[in-house]
Structures are given as structure tokens and as C-alpha cells.
Amino acid sequence: MQGAQIGYDLGVQRARWQVWSLTNWRGDAGTLQHVHGQYRFHVHLSDVVRLRERVTGKHFDQNGDSVVEIGTWATSQRGQNVMPGTATVTLPRRS
Numbered sequence: 001m002q003g004a005q006i007g008y009d010l011g012v013q014r015a016r017w018q019v020w021s022l023t024n025w026r027g028d029a030g031t032l033q034h035v036h037g038q039y040r041f042h043v044h045l046s047d048v049v050r051l052r053e054r055v056t057g058k059h060f061d062q063n064g065d066s067v068v069e070i071g072t073w074a075t076s077q078r079g080q081n082v083m084p085g086t087a088t089v090t091l092p093r094r095s
């Protein structure tokens with residue numbers, strides 16, 4: 001536990017939650033290009049964590065695919081942003 005008062009999660013567990021959320025959002029046709037998250041606070045065992053995303057930008061890449069820039073965050077029940085981050089998702093262009 002490295003001096004913590006109670007047990008807490010591993011940061012990689014939060015990162016997996018973020019990737020899982022984003023891959024569900026993008027669907028089978030999209031590609032998750034980049035994910036970044038910062039571990040700001042401990043998430044103690046039995047904490048409630050809500051992951052959220054917001055589209056912050058959109059553009060087309062050189063292949064004509066839609067690129068979506070996303071801001072991400074994970075909020076604990078104490079109101080702490082325990083993992084702010086960003087992601088880039090490529091979606092196929094609609095016909």
C-alpha cells in the first residue's frame with residue numbers, strides 16, 4: 001500500500017476504463033489513435049468513478065477520414081478529477 005491509509009486502484013486500471021469507454025463510443029468502424037490520461041488522485045477501493053468525454057475538435061485527415069479530438073475526465077464521488085486526459089479517434093467518412 002506504500003503508506004496509503006487504505007487500498008487504492010492501479011492507474012492502469014483507470015486507463016483501461018477510459019479505453020473501454022472510448023472504444024464503445026467509436027464503434028467497430030472507428031480507430032482509437034491516441035489516448036492520454038494523468039493520474040491525479042488515488043481511487044480508493046469501493047470509490048465510485050464516473051468517466052466522461054467531450055468532443056473538443058473535428059477535422060478531416062489526409063485520407064478523408066473524420067478525426068475527432070476528445071477531452072476526457074474521471075470524477076470520484078468526492079468531486080475530484082482523478083484522471084484528466086485527451087483522446088483522438090478516427091471515424092470513417094459518411095457517404
